[in-house]
Amino acid sequence: MDPLILFFALVNGLLVGGIYGGIALGLSLIFGVLRVINFAHGSFLMLAMYGAYLLWSVFGIHPYVAPVIIVPALFALGYAVQAWIIAPLFRRERAMVVEPISALLVTTGVYLVVDNLVLMAFGPDVRAVSVDIAQESFFLLGLPVNVARLIGCVAAVLLAWGLALWLRRSDLGRSIRATAQNRDAATLSGVNVPFIYNITFALGCAVLGVFGSLLVAFLPVTPTTGLSFGIKSFLVVVLGGIGSIPGSIVGGLLLGVFESVASQFVTATSAAMFSFGLFIAVLLFKPSGLLGARVAKR
Amino acid sequence: MQSPRQSRLGAAILLAVAVLAVLLPWIVQDSYFIHTVIMVLYFAYMATAWNFVCGYVGQLSLGHSVFSGVAGYVTVLLFIQTGLSPWLGMLAGGAVAALLAVAIGFPTFRLKGPYFTLTTIAFAEILRIWFENTDTFLGIPLKGAEGLVVPLIGDSWAAFQFNGKTAYYYIVLAMLALAMAATAWMERSRLGYYLKAIRGDSDAAESLGVSPTRYSLIALCISAFMTGIGGAFFAQFFRYINPERNMGIDLSIDMAVMAIVGGQGTVFGPALGALLLHPVAEVMRSWFGGGVLGLHLVVYGVVLILAVTYLPKGIIDPLSRLIGRGRKRKEQP
Amino acid sequence: MTAAPLLQVRSISKRFGGVQAVSDLSFELRRGEILGLLGPNGAGKTTAFNMVAGAIAPDTGEIVFEGQPITGLRPAQICRRGIGRTFQLSKPFGSLSVLENVMVGGFARSRDRRAIRREAEAILDFLGMGELAHADANDVTAFDRRKLELGRALATQPKLLLMDEVVAGATPSEAQEMVGLVRRVRERGVTILIVEHVMKVIMGLSDRVIVLDYGKLIADGVPAEVVAQPDVLKAYFGERYAGARA
Numbered sequence: 001m002d003p004l005i006l007f008f009a010l011v012n013g014l015l016v017g018g019i020y021g022g023i024a025l026g027l028s029l030i031f032g033v034l035r036v037i038n039f040a041h042g043s044f045l046m047l048a049m050y051g052a053y054l055l056w057s058v059f060g061i062h063p064y065v066a067p068v069i070i071v072p073a074l075f076a077l078g079y080a081v082q083a084w085i086i087a088p089l090f091r092r093e094r095a096m097v098v099e100p101i102s103a104l105l106v107t108t109g110v111y112l113v114v115d116n117l118v119l120m121a122f123g124p125d126v127r128a129v130s131v132d133i134a135q136e137s138f139f140l141l142g143l144p145v146n147v148a149r150l151i152g153c154v155a156a157v158l159l160a161w162g163l164a165l166w167l168r169r170s171d172l173g174r175s176i177r178a179t180a181q182n183r184d185a186a187t188l189s190g191v192n193v194p195f196i197y198n199i200t201f202a203l204g205c206a207v208l209g210v211f212g213s214l215l216v217a218f219l220p221v222t223p224t225t226g227l228s229f230g231i232k233s234f235l236v237v238v239l240g241g242i243g244s245i246p247g248s249i250v251g252g253l254l255l256g257v258f259e260s261v262a263s264q265f266v267t268a269t270s271a272a273m274f275s276f277g278l279f280i281a282v283l284l285f286k287p288s289g290l291l292g293a294r295v296a297k298r
Numbered sequence: 299m300q301s302p303r304q305s306r307l308g309a310a311i312l313l314a315v316a317v318l319a320v321l322l323p324w325i326v327q328d329s330y331f332i333h334t335v336i337m338v339l340y341f342a343y344m345a346t347a348w349n350f351v352c353g354y355v356g357q358l359s360l361g362h363s364v365f366s367g368v369a370g371y372v373t374v375l376l377f378i379q380t381g382l383s384p385w386l387g388m389l390a391g392g393a394v395a396a397l398l399a400v401a402i403g404f405p406t407f408r409l410k411g412p413y414f415t416l417t418t419i420a421f422a423e424i425l426r427i428w429f430e431n432t433d434t435f436l437g438i439p440l441k442g443a444e445g446l447v448v449p450l451i452g453d454s455w456a457a458f459q460f461n462g463k464t465a466y467y468y469i470v471l472a473m474l475a476l477a478m479a480a481t482a483w484m485e486r487s488r489l490g491y492y493l494k495a496i497r498g499d500s501d502a503a504e505s506l507g508v509s510p511t512r513y514s515l516i517a518l519c520i521s522a523f524m525t526g527i528g529g530a531f532f533a534q535f536f537r538y539i540n541p542e543r544n545m546g547i548d549l550s551i552d553m554a555v556m557a558i559v560g561g562q563g564t565v566f567g568p569a570l571g572a573l574l575l576h577p578v579a580e581v582m583r584s585w586f587g588g589g590v591l592g593l594h595l596v597v598y599g600v601v602l603i604l605a606v607t608y609l610p611k612g613i614i615d616p617l618s619r620l621i622g623r624g625r626k627r628k629e630q631p
Numbered sequence: 632m633t634a635a636p637l638l639q640v641r642s643i644s645k646r647f648g649g650v651q652a653v654s655d656l657s658f659e660l661r662r663g664e665i666l667g668l669l670g671p672n673g674a675g676k677t678t679a680f681n682m683v684a685g686a687i688a689p690d691t692g693e694i695v696f697e698g699q700p701i702t703g704l705r706p707a708q709i710c711r712r713g714i715g716r717t718f719q720l721s722k723p724f725g726s727l728s729v730l731e732n733v734m735v736g737g738f739a740r741s742r743d744r745r746a747i748r749r750e751a752e753a754i755l756d757f758l759g760m761g762e763l764a765h766a767d768a769n770d771v772t773a774f775d776r777r778k779l780e781l782g783r784a785l786a787t788q789p790k791l792l793l794m795d796e797v798v799a800g801a802t803p804s805e806a807q808e809m810v811g812l813v814r815r816v817r818e819r820g821v822t823i824l825i826v827e828h829v830m831k832v833i834m835g836l837s838d839r840v841i842v843l844d845y846g847k848l849i850a851d852g853v854p855a856e857v858v859a860q861p862d863v864l865k866a867y868f869g870e871r872y873a874g875a876r877a
Binding site: 486487488491492494495497498499501502503504505506507508509563 | 684685686705706707709710711715716718721722723724725726727731734735736738739742744783784786787
């Protein structure tokens with residue numbers, strides 16, 4: 001195995017992994033605050049990608065400009081889904097804590113609806129945006145680095161850092177963290193928990209608006225793209241520790257590198273098997289992930 | 299307590315449905331209709347098999363199709379390679395599925411709630427991806443994503459191949475009846491009590507002498523065995539098996555959604571769910587043709603959301619209260 | 632002739648991270664006694680209790696029941712050996728009726744559903760809950776849930792019953808009812824180890840008490856004597872009252 005090729009795989013894995021981390025940010029945040037595992041996470045990403053694609057194919061808007069429209073759109077969608085579809089579950093439970101399986105089932109329902117509406121609207125064909133930036137690479141230490149992927153990775157790190165900072169410094173951010181740590185105490189301190197839940201879910205989806213746009217610049221999209229990214233997000237979040245923002249990035253980097261290196265030895269689809277195996281291994285042996293605080297075991 | 303008249307009403311309805319089911323192929327001769335009913339019965343059977351463990355122990359498995367797929371492959375391979383009758387091959391396939399269930403269940407039952415679910419998906423996907431990417435294994439051709447075709451033998455009981463649909467209809471009907479009977483038996487047995495106890499409070503159950511892992515595994519093995527037989531039936535009915543159809547996440551979700559919408563933790567709920575949902579899928583397909591793929595899944599999704607939010611005990615709950623049979627398994631003398 | 636003790640706890644300890652929850656605890660339980668386990672909050676009562684119940688494995692020492700070691704056995708095995716326990720915060724098994732809840736315990740001893748059912752009905756009568764037999768277990772009052780806890784454990788036909796805070800949150804008349812029940816359980820031949828905060832109850836009920844403080848045993852004797860000991864008074868009330876008499 002040529003060390004140069006391995007190194008290239010490593011670098012590429014880091015870039016793609018950073019993007020995975022960014023995509024998983026929302027999932028981690030939503031679980032950390034609402035304790036809901038959003039099975040439709042990938043579906044929302046896919047909506048963002050198709051949205052950016054449409055903006056490009058109909059209006060000629062560059063994917064990097066698309067977030068201006070896509071991010072608020074996804075924020076609104078996330079808010080609506082939480083407020084109208086998931087919140088009724090919270091209201092049903094007197095303790096304002098949803099039985100985790102019910103939330104998982106409801107978000108599975110959302111996944112079924114969104115993914116299949118997309119399938120109905122766009123058909124099973126592959127849609128791709130073609131912009132110059134997808135082709136551009138520059139050379140770093142003799143290795144080609146794809147600019148579009150680099151931008152995505154940098155965006156992920158910046159967003160994660162910005163989000164963490166905002167959560168620490170802003171009033172709303174503090175309310176969110178308070179709710180994540182102790183919902184009852186937060187309520188007693190005057191935090192409007194249902195509103196926080198809505199905002200957090202909306203925020204988690206809004207982040208996907210950024211990455212959907214950035215991704216579609218170099219990645220084609222099909223109606224199955226959502227599920228595959230959704231599953232990758234679960235892997236990332238388990239690896240890095242659910243509820244942890246830096247954990248999301250670290251987990252993403254790990255997954256990206258693991259996939260990239262593995263696919264040098266086996267086909268890319270087979271590499272997915274090992275990713276799943278890694279997922280199971282982490283859940284069984286180190287359930288809190290590398291940076292997370294929640295423990296999954298009975 | 300339910301009044302005698304109400305219990306008799308429930309029993310009468312059951313009897314009427316059973317008689318109708320047995321006589322159906324004589325009443326309606328249309329092949330497409332019988333095919334659709336066979337599929338409804340098949341899904342009812344699969345949902346009942348899923349419910350045997352998940353509806354009672356309270357964990358959500360979204361990887362159950364792996365049992366159907368593995369058993370299906372074992373059955374088909376045994377038939378193709380050794381000529382073993384699928385009647386026996388099914389049993390072997392079911393046994394393999396049960397063993398797989400132990401291997402998967404033992405580590406996975408230690409996990410809680412959504413982590414359990416995600417892990418079942420992971421295990422199922424690992425196997426499906428392996429099957430999809432493997433052309434031959436130990437010299438046996440698996441043909442990866444292309445799948446295996448069961449050679450046409452013609453009308454033969456031993457080969458589990460029949461002209462026309464009638465024989466398949468009665469086979470799957472018998473399978474469903476057996477699965478529901480097994481569920482009813484389990485509900486009244488120690489296993490049933492223990493599963494419900496584990497679901498209620500695993501620690502309290504343990505202090506009453508119940509080993510949660512052991513009994514969850516027993517239920518999972520039986521469920522996997524039944525699911526496997528269903529998968530083998532499906533493979534024989536279509537004379538074709540491939541990883542996407544028989545081991546995919548879509549099948550796992552279908553099984554779970556039907557059982558949940560119909561009513562988990564009951565004998566008839568899963569079948570009711572299949573009876574309500576599958577015809578919807580068929581209607582969508584025939585009205586809109588192939589042009590609107592996926593519409594029925596949109597409907598499933600909406601129904602799932604509504605059911606979980608407003609009818610968490612499933613549609614059978616209000617229905618059975620109407621009939622007065624009572625959803626709760628009251629102690630029978 | 633002294634009978635061998637039913638339960639012997641020898642030098643058990645448990646550490647959680649930086650906290651030594653229980654250290655070098657030894658005590659015995661004689662057949663037919665009611666032993667009270669006392670101590671201020673954080674004294675290690677619950678940890679000690681859970682070690683005997685099998686929910687936690689001791690770091691050191693051993694626990695011997697009827698002459699057989701049971702140290703480190705899982706709760707399900709402990710139950711089969713003849714030790715039952717109640718939980719302070721347990722949930723009833725929601726998809727089962729009150730009667731069926733009690734029957735779950737019965738399956739530990741028999742496979743005969745009809746016999747188990749009769750036994751469970753008898754237990755519910757004993758508890759004064761006969762009419763609730765077919766009620767949804769989720770729908771009963773908090774005190775009835777406490778009694779249900781007791782009923783479930785009794786169904787396993789324990790020789791030793793570990794009871795955790797059975798009168799917490801009960802009204803005075805409910806507490807009195809529970810005390811009566813505990814006495815009658817002992818009359819049926821069950822040995823009892825009880826953890827309780829309510830002094831009046833545990834002092835009146837116990838033949839003997841042991842007191843823990845900071846994980847260590849500081850007193851072991853008849854209630855009247857123990858309550859006057861300076862160490863015990865200091866543990867509950869602080870230095871200044873160590874000299875006071877009960």
